[in-house]
Amino acid sequence: MTDVVIVGAGIVGAACAYELAQAGATVELLDPNIPGSGATAAGMGHLVDLDDDLSRYSVNLWHQLAPQLPKQAEFWNCGTLWIAANDAEMEEARRKPGVELLDAKQLYEAEPHLRPGLAGGAVAKGDAVVYAPVATRWLLEQAKAKVTRRAVTSLDEIQAGAVICATGAMTAKLLPELPIRPRKGHLAITDRYPGLVQHQLVELGYMTSAQGESNESVAFNVQPRPTGQLLIGSSRQYNVETTEIDPPILDRMLTRAFELLPVLRDCNVIRTWTGFRASTPDKIPLIGHLRGNLYLATGHEGLGVTTSLGTAKILAAEILRRPSPLPPAPYRPERFQT
Numbered sequence: 001m002t003d004v005v006i007v008g009a010g011i012v013g014a015a016c017a018y019e020l021a022q023a024g025a026t027v028e029l030l031d032p033n034i035p036g037s038g039a040t041a042a043g044m045g046h047l048v049d050l051d052d053d054l055s056r057y058s059v060n061l062w063h064q065l066a067p068q069l070p071k072q073a074e075f076w077n078c079g080t081l082w083i084a085a086n087d088a089e090m091e092e093a094r095r096k097p098g099v100e101l102l103d104a105k106q107l108y109e110a111e112p113h114l115r116p117g118l119a120g121g122a123v124a125k126g127d128a129v130v131y132a133p134v135a136t137r138w139l140l141e142q143a144k145a146k147v148t149r150r151a152v153t154s155l156d157e158i159q160a161g162a163v164i165c166a167t168g169a170m171t172a173k174l175l176p177e178l179p180i181r182p183r184k185g186h187l188a189i190t191d192r193y194p195g196l197v198q199h200q201l202v203e204l205g206y207m208t209s210a211q212g213e214s215n216e217s218v219a220f221n222v223q224p225r226p227t228g229q230l231l232i233g234s235s236r237q238y239n240v241e242t243t244e245i246d247p248p249i250l251d252r253m254l255t256r257a258f259e260l261l262p263v264l265r266d267c268n269v270i271r272t273w274t275g276f277r278a279s280t281p282d283k284i285p286l287i288g289h290l291r292g293n294l295y296l297a298t299g300h301e302g303l304g305v306t307t308s309l310g311t312a313k314i315l316a317a318e319i320l321r322r323p324s325p326l327p328p329a330p331y332r333p334e335r336f337q338t
């Protein structure tokens with residue numbers, strides 16, 4: 001019998017496979033689609049420390065892994081520049097741990113194309129970006145994991161020492177008792193404009209959009225790709241199940257981007273797409289034992305590429321009954337069980 005069967009071969013499932021295989025477990029993944037083609041391919045791949053234990057720990061793990069990643073994974077330690085529009089946001093920037101504060105002059109030296117009149121910013125130098133579909137496939141190769149193209153309809157029928165459900169935004173289809181809602185996002189990518197932007201640029205108000213429960217929101221988030229392209233985000237929508245582009249929200253998202261980075265108006269957007277984040281009520285993922293031999297690694301909202309590596313360490317420690325690298329309680333699924 002296989003030691004561990006993982007349902008879902010996105011970056012979270014792949015990271016779990018990698019971690020468990022490193023510990024000597026045999027691992028099989030079940031997924032009807034190409035590994036890494038779900039939210040993992042739709043996202044931005046921004047590896048961002050959001051001032052919580054899991055994202056900070058995970059960004060450090062990415063740095064440890066980076067020297068081994070293939071070139072095509074495009075790991076780039078470009079840092080995040082958090083933009084403060086006014087004095088109130090500058091106060092917020094000052095409260096961020098481990099950042100280098102920029103006054104207005106330093107902000108425009110760092111990113112000359114930002115709109116005039118901003119108050120300053122904060123640079124998180126450890127943040128990076130990665131091309132997540134390639135990282136996913138690399139993690140699976142390293143794990144020497146068998147991947148079977150199969151859609152699972154019942155988790156209880158799988159024979160294995162442990163079963164991990166890593167199905168992201170689709171989780172409630174298999175486990176309707178869990179409060180995981182798909183949260184749609186749009187992204188756009190431009191033609192190549194090398195050197196136009198140096199950091200991942202994010203407005204400080206982004207956290208309000210990500211952590212809030214608003215039915216529809218947009219926030220400025222622009223990523224320079226190593227190719228010179230600019231990836232433009234991002235939107236959040238609940239209660240939409242279709243993958244089609246929604247022109248009004250795309251328009252809102254691009255308008256916000258043009259406001260903060262006016263030079264984008266002169267850039268060609270060559271492609272737009274959508275994807276679904278797996279959103280939990282408290283915006284914290286579900287990592288740990290659910291029942292019987294079933295474990296969860298899901299609900300990572302807009303941070304699952306970043307936190308995949310930390311998630312895998314926490315879950316592998318639980319399955320293998322080893323000490324956890326972080327206190328596991330905040331992530332335990334039982335917080336939503338009545």
Ligand SMILES: Cc1cc2nc3c(=O)[nH]c(=O)nc-3n(C[C@H](O)[C@H](O)[C@H](O)COP(=O)(O)OP(=O)(O)OC[C@H]3O[C@@H](n4cnc5c(N)ncnc54)[C@H](O)[C@@H]3O)c2cc1C
Pocket residue numbers: 007008009010011012013030031032033034035036037038039040041042043044045046047048150151152153166167168169170174184185186187233234274275276277278297298299300301302303304305306307
């Ligand atoms: C627009 C957008 C921007 C984002 N930007 C970032 C970012 O900058 N940084 C960051 O860290 N995160 C970002 N994210 C979030 C990140 O992409 C996700 O949290 C992460 O990819 C989740 O990985 P996953 O493996 O859980 O899910 P997925 O990649 O969706 O993988 C789940 C897999 O499960 C499979 N599956 C589903 N149902 C079944 C079934 N019944 N049987 C078998 N297999 C099944 C699917 O086919 C899929 O391959 C973004 C997401 C979006 C949508």
